[in-house]
C-alpha cells in the first residue's frame with residue numbers, strides 16, 4: 001500500500017530568527033510548531049526531552065530570557081528575539097555548570113530523562129533565590145516530574161549547588177510558605 | 178573489615194556526565210537520513226470485531242508512504258510461555274481494549290502521519306465487553322479469547338504443609354478482603370522506536386526504548402516472521418523502565434514492517450496519552466486472606482484466594498500471580514500455605530510486571546493484616562514481626578532457601594528510627610491533624626530462572642593504552658547497573674573508575690541476557706563480570722610472571738599495578754602488563770565470562786512450576802523494613818508522609834548512593850500507589866489519561882524526610898556479598914503507610930488508593946459525623962482500649978470460643 005506522487009501540501013511557513021545558547025539560527029517555521037519541536041527536530045538539540053508534550057511533566061523545560069518555560073507549550077514563532085538556553089548551553093566544553101556537578105555528586109540522575117529540564121528549572125530558580133530553604137526547593141521543582149529518584153537526591157543536589165562556593169550560610173528555616 | 182577501593186564507594190555514575198549535559202541519546206533522539214514518521218491507530222472500542230480497514234484515502238494523501246495492518250504480518254501469536262501465546266503484532270480479528278493498536282501509518286513528517294491516521298477508515302462491529310474479573314469468570318460472560326474458558330488466563334494452586342490442621346489448632350483466625358488498583362509504571366519517556374530494515378541483507382536494526390532487549394529479540398522476531406539473528410538491537414539510554422518496557426508493542430512491530438514496506442527508516446514515538454491508554458500496568462488484585470495464629474502471635478498458616486485482573490492479554494501474568502503467592506510467607510516463616518489464584522481476561526489493557534512484580538499487592542494485604550492481628554491479640558505489631566521473622570538458613574514451605582538475612586537488624590533499625598516503642602499507639606494530635614507510625618517488611622529475589630536462556634555474559638577488552646572496556650547484556654534503565662558493574666571490574670583489576678569504559682548493548686556484539694527484570698543484574702551479571710575479570714588477570718599474570726620471573730599464582734592486581742603478593746615493590750604497572758600481552762606474547766587481551774542462576778534455583782519458565790509453586794526462586798533474597806510516619810488531616814482527609822526510614826539488607830551496597838536512589842524511588846512509587854495513583858476506568862475508558870489526573874507524585878508529595886540504613890549480610894553467592902536492591906523496597910512501602918494511617922486514625926484501609934474522600938467517609942462512618950470530638954482523637958487512654966474500628970469484629974478467637 002504505497003501511493004504514487006510526492007509533492008506535499010503543508011501549512012505556510014514564516015521566517016524566524018531564534019537565539020539559542022547564544023547562537024542565532026534563521027529558519028522557516030509553521031505557525032503551530034512548538035518551541036520544543038523546533039529545538040529537537042530542526043536545531044537537532046535533542047538534550048531537551050519530550051515527555052507529555054502537554055504541559056504535564058516538565059521534561060521539555062528550557063530557559064526563555066532566563067525563565068524556566070515548558071517548550072512544548074510555546075509557539076516557536078513567538079520566541080523570535082528572545083534568549084533561549086537549553087541543556088546543551090550550560091557546560092563550557094568539558095567544564096560543567098555547578099548544578100551539573102552537584103547533580104553528579106548527589107546522585108540526582110538515574111534514568112536521566114528528567115535531568116535536563118530539572119537542571120534548567122533549578123538554574124532559573126537559584127538565580128531568583130540563591131540561598132533557598134528545602135521547602136522552597138521542593139516548591140520550585142514541583143512542576144517537573146521524576147519517577148526514579150523520589151526527588152530526594154534532586155533536592156539535595158540543588159541545595160548543594162546553592163551552598164557550594166558560597167561565602168554566606170544558607171538561611172536556617174523556610175519562610176513565607 | 179573490607180578493604181575495597183572502588184566497590185562499596187559512592188563513585189559517580191558512569192553515565193552521569195552524559196546525562197547532565199543532555200548528551201545521552203534516547204530512542205526518540207535517534208534521527209536517520211530519509212527517516213519517516215509513523216503513527217499507530219488505536220481502537221476506540223473495548224471489544225469489537227474488525228470488519229474492514231480502508232486505507233485508500235490515507236494513501237492518496239501526498240507524503241503518506243504506507244499503512245500497515247494485522248494482515249501484513251505472518252499468522253502467528255506470541256507470548257511468555259506456550260499456553261499464553263495470545264498476542265499478535267497487530268490484531269486481525271478483533272480488538273480487546275480501548276487504545277489497542279490496530280494499524281499504523283508512515284509519512285514524511287509527524288503532522289502528516291497524524292493526519293493520515295485520521296484518514297484510515299476502520300469499520301468495527303461492537304461486541305459485548307466485560308470489565309470486572311469476577312463478572313468475566315461467570316458462565317455466559319463475553320469471551321475475549323477462544324482458548325480461554327471463563328476468561329481465565331492463568332492459575333496457581335499451591336498447597337504446602339497441612340492447612341486444615343493449621344486452622345484447626347489455631348488459637349485465633351481472621352479473614353479479610355483487600356483490593357488494589359491499576360497503576361502505571363510512570364516512566365516519563367514515552368515508547369519510542371526507530372527501525373531500519375535493509376532489503377539487501379534482509380535484516381532490521383532497531384533503536385528502541387526497552388529494558389530487556391532479549392524479550393523483544395525473541396517475541397518481535399516471532400511476530401514478524403523473522404529469525405532473531407535478523408534483528409540487530411542497539412540499546413539507547415532508557416528513560417525509566419520499572420518493569421514496563423519489556424514486551425514488544427504495536428509500535429515496534431509496525432515500525433519494522435513500515436520500514437520494510439517503504440525501504441526507509443521509520444520512527445514511531447507515542448505520545449504520553451497513548452502510553453496511558455495502551456501500556457501494560459500493575460495487576461489490580463482482589464485478595465481474600467485468612468490467617469491462623471497462636472495467641473502469642475506465631476503464624477501457623479495462610480489461606481488465600483486471589484483474583485487478578487489481567488486485562489486483554491496474558492503477558493507475563495502467570496509469573497505475576499505466582500510471585501504474589503510465592504511471597505505469601507516471606508519475609509516471615511509460615512509453615513502451612515494454601516493459595517488459589519486466577520488471572521482473568523477483561524477488556525482493558527493487559528497487566529504485567531511492575532517494580533516488585535505482583536508482590537506489593539500481596540504484602541500490602543498480609544502485612545497490614547498483621548497489625549490487625551496484633552490488635553486482636555493485644556500484641557505489638559513489632560513483636561509479631563520479630564516472632565515470625567525468617568533467619569539465615571531457613572527453608573520455607575514453598576522451597577525458598579534463605580542464604581543471608583538481615584531482617585532482624587532491619588526491624589530494629591526501622592523501629593528505632595520512628596521511635597516505635599514510645600510512639601506507636603499514642604495520640605498525637607495538633608488541631609485537625611493526627612500522626613501515626615507504621616512498619617512494613619519486605620523481601621525480594623535477586624534474579625530468578627525464567628524461560629529462554631538464563632545466563633548473563635560479560636565481555637572485557639583491554640585496549641593497548643590500558644583502558645578496560647566492558648560490554649554486557651543487561652541494559653541499565655537508570656538504576657545504575659552499568660556503574661556497579663564497572664566498579665566490580667575496576668576492583669577486580671586493581672584500577673579506578675577512570676580506567677573503565679562501557680558501551681550500551683548491541684546485539685551484534687554480544688549475547689543479550691534475559692534482561693533487566695526481577696532484580697537480577699548486579700547479582701547475575703556482576704558474577705559474569707567477575708568471571709571475565711579473573712580470565713583477564715590470568716592472561717596478564719602469565720605474561721608478567723615471565724617478565725619478572727615469578728609464579729603467576731603469586732601475582733595480584735593492586736592500585737594500577739601487577740605485583741607479587743607480599744612483596745609489592747616487585748611488579749609492573751598495569752599498562753606495562755597489558756603491553757607485555759599485546760607486544761611480547763602477541764595476544765590481544767580479551768575475555769568473556771558467564772553466570773547463571775540455574776545452579777541454585779528451580780526453573781520458573783515452566784508453566785507447571787508456576788502453577789504448583791514449589792521451588793527456590795532465587796539464589797538469595799533481600800530484606801527490608803520500612804518505618805513511616807504520616808500525618809492525616811481529619812478535616813480534608815489529606816495524608817502527608819512526614820518521614821520514611823528504610824533499613825535495607827542488600828547484602829552489601831556496592832554503591833551506597835545508587836542503592837539510596839533505589840530506595841527513595843521505590844518509596845515514592847509505593848507512596849503513589851498507597852495514596853494517589855489510579856488508572857481509573859469506566860466501561861474500559863480511562864478517566865485519568867495524564868499525570869495530573871492520574872496522580873503521579875510530585876516533589877510536594879514525596880516524604881519530607883527520608884532515611885536509609887544499609888545492613889550488610891555478605892551473601893555467599895552475590896558478588897561482593899551483594900543482593901537485590903532495586904525493587905524490594907517498594908514491597909514494604911504500601912503496608913508501612915497503610916499501617917501508619919491505621920495508627921493515626923484507627924481505621925484500616927484495605928482498598929487502595931487511600932484518597933482524601935475515602936478517608937473522610939471512613940472517619941464519618943467509624944466515629945460519627947462529629948468524629949473530631951470522638952475519644953479516639955481526644956483521649957489517649959481511649960486509644961489503648963480500642964482495637965481500632967476495623968481491627969475488631971472480624972477476627973475470631975478460638976480461646977474465647979472454647980471458653
Ligand code: FES
Pocket residue numbers: 049050051052053054055056057058059060061070071072073
Ligand atoms: S513535554 Fe512539555 S511539559 Fe511534558
Ligand code: FES
Pocket residue numbers: 108109110111112113114115145146147148149365416417655
Ligand atoms: S531520573 Fe528518571 S525520571 Fe528523573
